[in-house]
Amino acid sequence: MATIKAATAKKEEVLDITDNVQTTDQFVFMDKTLKALEIGFDSGKNVILYGPGGHGKSELTNSFFAERGIKPFVITMGTGMTTDRLFGGLNIPVFNTTGKIEYLVENSFMNYEYVVFEELFDAPDFILEQLKDILSSGVFRNGTQHFEIKTKYIVCATNRTREEFSKNASLQALMERFPLEHNVIWDNYTDIAYMTLLESKFGEGDVDPLIPFILQKYAAKNITISPRVAVTAYQIFMSAGIDGLMYIADFNKKSDILKSAVKEFEDNAVVNEHFRKIQELYNELSENNLLDLEQIREGQASIKKLKALKTELETLKVSDSFITKLEEVKKSIAERIKTETKRIMVATSVND
Numbered sequence: 001m002a003t004i005k006a007a008t009a010k011k012e013e014v015l016d017i018t019d020n021v022q023t024t025d026q027f028v029f030m031d032k033t034l035k036a037l038e039i040g041f042d043s044g045k046n047v048i049l050y051g052p053g054g055h056g057k058s059e060l061t062n063s064f065f066a067e068r069g070i071k072p073f074v075i076t077m078g079t080g081m082t083t084d085r086l087f088g089g090l091n092i093p094v095f096n097t098t099g100k101i102e103y104l105v106e107n108s109f110m111n112y113e114y115v116v117f118e119e120l121f122d123a124p125d126f127i128l129e130q131l132k133d134i135l136s137s138g139v140f141r142n143g144t145q146h147f148e149i150k151t152k153y154i155v156c157a158t159n160r161t162r163e164e165f166s167k168n169a170s171l172q173a174l175m176e177r178f179p180l181e182h183n184v185i186w187d188n189y190t191d192i193a194y195m196t197l198l199e200s201k202f203g204e205g206d207v208d209p210l211i212p213f214i215l216q217k218y219a220a221k222n223i224t225i226s227p228r229v230a231v232t233a234y235q236i237f238m239s240a241g242i243d244g245l246m247y248i249a250d251f252n253k254k255s256d257i258l259k260s261a262v263k264e265f266e267d268n269a270v271v272n273e274h275f276r277k278i279q280e281l282y283n284e285l286s287e288n289n290l291l292d293l294e295q296i297r298e299g300q301a302s303i304k305k306l307k308a309l310k311t312e313l314e315t316l317k318v319s320d321s322f323i324t325k326l327e328e329v330k331k332s333i334a335e336r337i338k339t340e341t342k343r344i345m346v347a348t349s350v351n352d
Contacts, residue, residue, distance in 0.1 A: 022059065022063050023063060023067060024060060024063045024064055024067060026063075026200065027056055027059070027060050027063070028196050028197050028200050028227075029186050029187070029193070029196075029197075030056060030060050030184075032182060033049060033056075033057070033060055033182055033184050034060065034064065036049065036180060036181075036182035037049075037060070037061065037064045037155065038064075039180060040153060040155070040180050041064075041068075041153055044152055044153055045153075045179050045180050046135075046153065046154040046155070046156070046177055046178040046179070046180065047154075047155055047156070047178065047180035047181065047182070048120075048156045048158065048162065048178045048180070048181040048182075049061065049155065049156065049157050049158070049181075049182055049184050050157075050158050050159065050160060050161055050162070050181060050182075050183055050184065051159065051183045051184040051185045052159060052185065052224065052226060053159055053226060053228070054226025054227055054228035054229055055184045055185060055186070055226060055227055055228070056184070056227060056228070057157040057184045058116070058118060058157050061116055061155050061157060062116075065114060065116075070114050072112065072114040072115055072116050072155075073108075073109045073111075073112035073114070073115045073116070074115075074116040074118065075109055075115070075116070075117060075118065076118040076119055077117055077118065077119050077120045077121075077122055077123035077127070078118075078119050078122045078123060079122055079123070079124065081123040081124065081127050082127075083126075083127065083130065084103070086108065086109075086127055086130070086131070087103035087104075087105060087108050087110075087140070087142075088103050088104040088105050088106065088107035088108030088110075088111075089103065089104045089107055089108075090102070090103060090104070091103060091104055100143070101142065101143070102142065102143075102145050103140075103142060103145070105140055105145075105147045109151060110134065110140055110147060110149040110150065110151060111149075111150055112150060112151060113150055113151060113152040113153070114151075114152065114153050114154075115151050115153070115154045115155070116154070116155050116156075116157065117154060117155070117156045117157070118157050118158075119157070119158055119159070120156040120157075120158055121156075121158045121160040121164070121165040122158075122160070125170075125171065128170075128171055128174055129170050129171070129174075131174065132170060132171070132173055132174035132177065134149060135149075135151075135154075135174070135177040136173070136177065154177075154178070156178060161183075162175055162181060186227075189215070189216065189219035189224055189225075190216050190219070191209070191212040191213050191215065191216040192212075194211070194212035194215040194216065194225075194230055195207060195209065195212040197227050197230060197231070198211065198212065198230065198231065198234050201231055201234075202234065207234070208234075208237070208238075209265075210237075210242075210262070210265050211230070211233060211234050211237055213261060213264075213265050214233075214245070214251075214257075214258060214261040214262065214265070215230055215233070217257055217260070217261040217264075218250075218251075218254070218257055218261075221254065221257055223250070223253075223254055223257070225250050225251075226250075229248065229250050232248065233245055233248055233250075233251065236248060242258075242262055245258060246258065260319070263319055264319045264321060264322075267316075267318040267319050267322055268322070270316065270318070271316070271318060271322055271325070271326070274309060274312065274313060274316075275329065277305075277309055278306070278309055278329065278333065281302050281305055281306050281309070282336065284298070284302045285299060285302050285303075285306075285336070285340050288302070290343065290344060290347035291347075292351065293351055295347075296344055296347055296348055296351065299340065299343075299344050299347075300344060302340075303337055303340055303341060303344070306333055306336065306337055306340075307337060309333070310330055310333045310334065310337070313326055313329065313330055313333075314330065
């Protein structure tokens with residue numbers, strides 16, 4: 001009897017999502033997902049949103065309904081789902097009085113027009129087969145108990161694909177009750193994509209580019225950091241610095257990627273600063289007409305600075321990804337020094 005009491009003690013939640021949610025236009029890269037929800041809503045055809053966790057399937061669904069003033073019935077299925085819980089709980093007074101099994105269907109999804117099933121495909125097969133029968137007939141039947149379901153539209157959010165789930169003909173029949181589907185992933189996981197996400201959360205122009213750079217490096221190694229974890233990573237970074245990222249599971253399992261990405265980012269900053277100074281000297285030399293002794297001295301000073309920068313580049317210890325570029329720049333500097341030295345020699349002879 002303890003199990004029965006547990007099953008009836010907790011009514012499933014009719015989710016109040018009218019307050020403190022994002023509007024759908026605040027989600028990045030979710031236009032196609034939103035379109036799938038809209039098509040399902042307008043047509044009354046159930047939809048499956050599938051894909052890796054952390055991409056905002058549930059959050060967008062909540063916001064979608066909230067913008068329409070709808071409080072959907074939300075139930076998490078999963079491996080622990082029971083018949084009692086799916087059907088709203090056992091009617092204990094009837095059971096104690098008559099021994100009959102009746103369910104409080106008014107407390108179940110069947111009494112609501114809009115329903116969200118979280119992790120539907122993780123539920124036991126016998127639960128899913130009962131669900132298939134109800135959705136196919138539109139009626140809940142349990143002995144003498146009949147209830148015409150009110151459900152108009154169901155959204156299923158899951159990490160599993162249709163192919164992974166449809167293990168037999170009965171479960172394939174359940175899939176016919178969900179004719180629409182969309183894979184909720186990003187088109188790419190570049191630093192630009194992650195920057196777009198983080199700026200949507202923390203403000204345009206206010207995001208340190210180091211984190212998008214690191215996230216991109218993980219993606220390049222086939223370790224995709226989800227948008228949810230990316231936001232968490234940035235929050236940890238802002239409060240605890242780079243060292244804090246080592247305590248995030250997705251980063252820690254490949255800590256060598258994190259270390260090499262940080263080193264490459266720092267090298268990039270150093271190299272770019274050198275490149276900026278080199279370009280400034282190139283501009284100075286190009287703009288110097290060497291028409292008098294003062295300009296000649298300025299040209300000589302610029303060449304001296306250019307030589308010093310070339311020496312600095314030769315001593316830089318950088319990641320392998322910069323070596324080829326550095327060699328090209330050093331060659332360019334040597335050629336430029338040679339050209340400008342000849343030009344100054346000619347100008348000097350003219351001014352003597």
